[in-house]
Amino acid sequence: MRRLKPHMNRTEALYESSRCLFCFDAPCIQACPSGIDIPQFIRQINSGNDTGAARTIYEANYFGNACGKVCPTEVLCEGACVYNLQDVKPIEIGRLQSYATTKVIESGKKLFGPGEANGKSVAVIGAGPSGISAACEPAGVGVRSGCI
Structure with missing residues (x-):
């Protein structure tokens, strides 16, 4: 099965994350329905902290891995990227998100x-x-939760 958004390797992720301008007003965050701190997780990828990047993503969106693969980023966060105003290819936020979350899943690290x-x-x-998502929140503070 061919992925809609091909998986990035480490070199691609470092290159792509180095392109981010870390905008003061971060229009990418404003365009993200789950409010992920996109500049933060991109900065973490760029500094080699893939686990921290995944944690940043999952703190805002329990479905961060799936969303990185299927979210229409080209019209949301990537569509809001300031590079679009300069006719430059926007940061591949969805692929970077998928990269970080896939790395932590493959490592077997437990974030929460x-x-x-x-x-x-x-x-x-x-x-x-x-x-x-609503059931995950109380579980984090010791409340037994489940979906019916």
């Missing part, structure tokens, strides 16, 4: 875990992306 159990529980109605 449940908090210490506190005896409380919550049920979330609906097991779609928003339901699963």
